[in-house]
Amino acid sequence: MIPGVFEYHRPSTLTEAAGLLTRFGDEARVLAGGHSLIPMMKLRMANPEHLVDLQDVGELKGISISGGEISIGAMVTQHELIDDKALATAVPIIREAALQIADPQVRYVGTIGGNVANGDPGNDMPGLMQCLNATYEVAGEKGTRRIAAREFYEGAYFTALADDEILSRVIFPKPDAGTGYAYEKQKRKIGDYATAAAAVMIGKAGASIAMTNLGDTPVWSTEANDALTNGDVEGAVNAAMAAINPASDNRGPAEFKKHLAGVVLRRAIERAQSRAS
Amino acid sequence: MTEATQTREDRATALKGLGTARKRVEDVRFTQGKGNYVDDIKLDGMLFGDFVRSPYAHAKVVSINADAARALPGVVAVLTAADLEPLGLHWMPTLAGDKQMVLADGKVLFQGQEVAFVIAEDRYIAADAVELVEVEYEELPVIVDPFKALDADAPVLREDIRDQMEGAHGPRRHNNHIFTWEQGDKAATEAVLAGADVVAEEMIYYHRTHPCPLETCGCVASMDKVNDKLTLYGTFQAPHAVRTVASLISGIAEHNIRVISPDIGGGFGNKVGVYPGYICSVVASIVTGKPVKWVEDRIENLTSTAFARDYWMKGKIAATKDGKITGLWCHTTADHGAFDACADPTKFPAGFMNICTGSYDIPTAYLSVDGVYTNKAPGGVAYRCSFRVTEAAYFIERMIEVLAIKLGMDAAELRRINFIRADQFPYQSALGWEYDSGNYHAAWEKAMKAVDYEGLRAEQAKRLEDFKAGKTRKLMGIGLTHFTEIVGAGPVKNCDILGLGMFDSCEIRIHPTGSAIARLGTISQGQGHATTFAQILASEIGIPADDITVEEGDTDTAPYGLGTYGSRSTPVAGAATAMAGRKIRAKAQMIAAYLLEVHDDDVEFDVDRFVVKGAPERFKTMKEIAFASYNQAIPGVEPGLEAVSYYDPPNMTYPFGAYVCVVDVDVDTGVTDIRQFYALDDCGTRINPMIIEGQVHGGLTEALAIAMGQEMAYDEIGNVKTATLMDFFWPSAWETPNYRTDWTTTPSPHHPIGAKGVGESPNVGGVPCFSNAVHDAFRPFGLTQTNMPHDHWRVWKVAHDLGLHG
Incomplete structure (x- = not known):
């Protein structure tokens, strides 16, 4: 559990950070909270020669709620998400989901940017961002661009982010008042990834469903969304179940996960419905 | 005043x-x-060791090329079996009469086995050098199933003892067979089974797990060549035994060896044995004349140091139609992994498994244990229990439940009928032990009253009714256990380790x-x-x-x-x-x-x-x-x-206890919620009630871990599937239920202050209690036995196979 040799960089601006990525290409990796990258480095499954630590980049911090839009800096920690009262009022599902990530010590360091950018199917925030229909702002040396969360994930650990880009902000529309919500997650223990998890929002404008760790990418299904928007719970569950493709692992065989996914989703829908007004 | x-x-x-x-x-x-733990020890000029380990569970080592590693600046030496062989240290004796490779000698027998030892000026260079050692392997067929290990055409794992059919504990009947240990009266037991009103039969598997102490194993060896003195700091549960063993295998006079166990961050049996890291560090210090530190990481701890359990226990229990037990038969297939590295007293190759008649007056019994080699890590240590006592307690407490099902009886009543009575102590068991003291009926009645057993059963019946009516998806289980421990090894006349009497x-x-x-x-x-x-x-x-x-x-x-x-x-x-x-x-x-x-x-x-x-x-x-x-x-x-x-103790001591667990089981998700746990322990005279309570809490939590999720799992080619704490279940405060502790006091008649020991009782009694609770929830639907750990998917699978998902 000793990482290989690497050079450590600590830029203080996004431009400087992006410049380092341009310069070192795929020999560099950005470091946010480090909860995925550092264990991989200790196992020597990741051997970046240059580590670009983003913690001094002020532009990547802060939560803003303005007009109908919420914008969260990539380096905002899970703890800050939980602790931000305005955010909790505007989008309570964020707090509910963040509280189910790992444990307090991890959440003091783990960031939303790291969680969504890594492309790990086990992470909770990518699924939640499908549900919220978020957009990611990504920054490179030549400027920024935006990518829809629903188009960001290409495979396990493969995303639309280029090697020389940094995911800088997570932006999504503020849900209507009275939107019912639920983030339902089953895990083996505190600190574990989901065996199955579901994010559900039910509002006046429509419903939204996404699921986590039941395929290579977060599970998002237009059919499931449409069905739930029309109040068809059975149809929504069936459509979501058609979209999942869980793998057998220590959390259990695929057969179990498929069944569990349906149970978890039904419970999330039920709870979201009970909270909708 | x-x-x-x-x-x-x-x-x-x-x-x-x-x-x-x-x-x-x-x-x-x-x-x-x-x-002040081993890793806190820093000595002048100290070097650091790290292992090259095998990625394969069974393979021939064709060649090892350490040139690139040796060339890395800061690397002092790279040791292989060839370097240790002239010293006679490429193999070492285990505490169980077997021998174990210190570094791979021609082949590897489990994933994670030590192949080469790199010594460097700092810990980081050592790790970098490990990556540079090139080892060429030729894969061999892997055996992870102890039953297949005994097939006539099974590949021979231990080439070093091929066709040597006399082992440390008697004859071997197959190249992958280690020993057969028999206790009790076979013929009489078989006669009782043949004539019994009722015989219940079941295979009880106690899965492989690991003690996984918070602090991993490690040492610092410091050879002072001027004074010819070796100081060995280490995570040793038995420092004097380590000194004697070190002297015997190194040839250094015992008065010139000083072994120091500083603060130890938990042992649970994992730190009793001798590991290759200790030998390599000592050799490296002798060779370099400098202190050498070796401390394993978590993955190394889980994959290469001593595991626990892995007992397949086939049981038959005979009773009258009224529930009086007349005989017990058990045949165990014990998976020891690549080397028999148990830490049992010499005369007990299966530890005190012959305490498996438990708390019951069973007149006739027979036990046989077959030790078997497989391509898994070596060990078989007592993880927070006296030698193999948790296996024995799990076996008998499951068999009692299986018999209760067969008889259609309440399991609490069945226990009551069969307990050894207070007036029978000292009690001579059919498998050879003399129980010193006990009052099982008194403890049992106190426990039943404390939890309102009748009330719990009534609530459970109501819940079942609601479940059947579709009003709930949660079943309720009531787990019962009355265990008897055997601890305090032990009398020198029958207990020794490597010839050292256990005073x-x-x-x-x-x-x-x-x-x-x-x-x-x-x-x-x-x-x-x-x-x-x-x-x-x-x-x-x-x-x-x-x-x-x-x-x-x-x-x-x-x-x-x-x-x-x-x-x-x-x-x-x-x-x-x-x-x-x-x-x-x-x-x-x-x-x-x-x-x-x-x-x-x-x-x-x-x-x-x-x-x-x-x-x-x-x-x-x-x-x-x-x-x-x-x-x-x-x-x-x-x-x-x-x-x-x-x-020199005249006898073992026999602590006991009565435990009750209440669990809610969500049949759709497999999630279990331990909503009540009552633990009554009788450890004789109580020295410090607060320490006892802490020990009981800790032991129960390790029991929860083992019963509900913890395992060392291997795939079919011997890859360890649970090598990190992501997959190896360590309960946090969140997963740990509230415990209610209680006691009775029955002093040991032969101990000077009447004390019996308590640290391990809660693990011995806890595992069957948690497990029995899960089983009990499904009893109305026909479940008699399912294997631990009772994690979400396995509990779900039980419900699924019983048709509870419609």
């Missing part, structure tokens, strides 16, 4: 002796981060000002010895526990002992402490009599002093006596006040 106004009770309270909930003296340093020791020195130091042959790994042994002494010699230092773990200063595991410290070293204290007291009596100018027989001990019989106003306190022993010439009495005692 002045001495004159103190009552006898005040004086007794001030001692903080037996029965006092004294705060742990160790915690002052531990809670401030001031402990233990205590040496006491009383200082002139009346404080004291006691040194023992045991070593605390968190049990709180410095707290409790001082309490035993306080009551024995009348010096306050706060004035007594307890020191362990340094073989240059502590008297010889066999260490701490198998709940043996209190039964054996605790007894030695009391006996040494009594020697002190006997001498103190002579001094007091002299000072009081009366005959020795005319003074008597009174809490913290000797008083003249019939004249309690005439006394000498222990403090006064201690001072006198150093400054007065007393005719016929040597100066000073010291004693040492080596205690």
Whole structure:
């Protein structure tokens, strides 16, 4: 559990950070909270020669709620998400989901940017961002661009982010008042990834469903969304179940996960419905 | 308060002796981060070792090329089996009469096996160099199933003993067979089974798991070539045994070896054995003349150091139609992995598995155990239990439940019918043990009343009705266990490890000002010895526990002992402490009599002093006596006040307990919620109730881990699937239920203070109790037996296979 040799960089601006990525290409990796990258480095499954630590980049911090839009800096920690009262009022599902990530010590360091950018199917925030229909702002040396969360994930650990880009902000529309919500997650223990998890929002404008760790990418299904928007719970569950493709692992065989996914989703829908007004 | 106004009770309270909930003296340093563990040891010029390990479970080692590693600046040496062979150290003896490769000698037998040892100037360079060692392997067929290991055409794992059909524990009948151990009367048991009203039969599997202490294993070896002295610091549960073994295998005279166990962050049996890291560090220090540190990481700890359990226990239990048990038969297939590295007493290759008749008066029984080699990590240690006692307790407590199902009886009532009665102690069991004392019926009735057993069953019946009516998806299970432990190994006449009798020791020195130091042959790994042994002494010699230092773990200063595991410290070293204290007291009596100018027989001990019989106003306190022993010439009495005692216990001790667990089981998700756990322990005389409660909480939590999720799992080609704490279940406070503790007190008749030991009881009793609760929830739907761990998917699968998902 000793990482290989690497050079450590600590830029203080996004431009400087992006410049380092341009310069070192795929020999560099950005470091946010480090909860995925550092264990991989200790196992020597990741051997970046240059580590670009983003913690001094002020532009990547802060939560803003303005007009109908919420914008969260990539380096905002899970703890800050939980602790931000305005955010909790505007989008309570964020707090509910963040509280189910790992444990307090991890959440003091783990960031939303790291969680969504890594492309790990086990992470909770990518699924939640499908549900919220978020957009990611990504920054490179030549400027920024935006990518829809629903188009960001290409495979396990493969995303639309280029090697020389940094995911800088997570932006999504503020849900209507009275939107019912639920983030339902089953895990083996505190600190574990989901065996199955579901994010559900039910509002006046429509419903939204996404699921986590039941395929290579977060599970998002237009059919499931449409069905739930029309109040068809059975149809929504069936459509979501058609979209999942869980793998057998220590959390259990695929057969179990498929069944569990349906149970978890039904419970999330039920709870979201009970909270909708 | 002045001495004159103190009552006898005040004086007794001030001692903080037996029965006092004294705060742990160790915690002052531990809670401030001031402990001193092996990895805290830093010596001048210290080098660091790290292992190249096998990625394969079974393979021929074709070649090892360490040139690139040796060329890396900062690398001092790379050792392979070829380097150790001239010293005769490429293999080492195990504690179980087998031998084990220190570094791969021609082949590897499990994933994670040590192949080469890199020594470098810092820990980082060592890790970099490990990556540079090129090993060419040729894969061989892998055996992970102990039953397939005994197939006629199974590949031979241990080429080193191919066709040597006489093993350390008798004949071997197959190249992958280690031993067969038989106890009891086979013919008589089979006759009982053949004629019984009812016979219940089941395969009970106790899965492979791992003690996984918070601190992993490690050592620092420091060879002083000028004085020819080796100092070995390490995470050793038995420092003196390590010294003797180190001397025997290295050829260094035993007086030139000093073994020090500093603070140890949990052992649970994992730190009893000898590991290749220790041997390689010693060799590396001898070769380089510098201190060498080796500390394993978590993955190395889980994949290569001693595992526990992995017993396949086929059972048959015979009873009358009224539920009186008439016979018990058990055949166990024991998966030991690549080398038999158990840490059992020599004459007990399956430990004390023959305690498997449990708390019940079973007149006829037979046990046989087959030890088998597979391509898994070596071991088979006692993880928070006396040797194989948790396997035995799990077996009998499951078989009782299986029999209750067969008889259609309540499992609490079935136990009641069969308990050994209080008037039967000392009780001779059919498998050869003499139980010292017990009152099982009293403990059981207290437990049943405490949990309102009838009320729980009524609630469960209502829940079942609601479940069937579709009103709930949660079933309720009630887990019962009455366990009997066998601890305190043990009498030298039948207990030894590598020929070392399993006595233990205590040496006491009383200082002139009346404080004291006691040194023992045991070593605390968190049990709180410095707290409790001082309490035993306080009551024995009348010096306050706060004035007594307890020191362990340094073989240059502590008297010889066999260490701490198998709940043996209190039964054996605790007894030695009391006996040494009594020697002190006997001498103190002579001094007091002299000072009081009366005959020795005319003074008597009174809490913290000797008083003249019939004249309690005439006394000498222990403090006064201690001072006198150093400054007065007393005719016929040597100066000073010291004693040492080596205690050879006449028998084991037999702690017991009655546990009840209530669980809610969500049949759709497999999630279990332990909503109640009651633990009544009888560990004989209670030394420190607070430490007992802490031990019970800890042991129950490890039992929860084992029963509900913890396992060492392998795939079919021998890859370890649970090598990190992501997959190896360690419960946090969140997963840990509330425990309600209780007790009865049945002293051991043969122990000087009547104490029996408690640290391991909750693990022994806890595992079957959690497991029985899960089983019980599904009993109405026809479940008789399912394997642990009862994690979400396995519980879900039980519900699924019983048709509960529609």
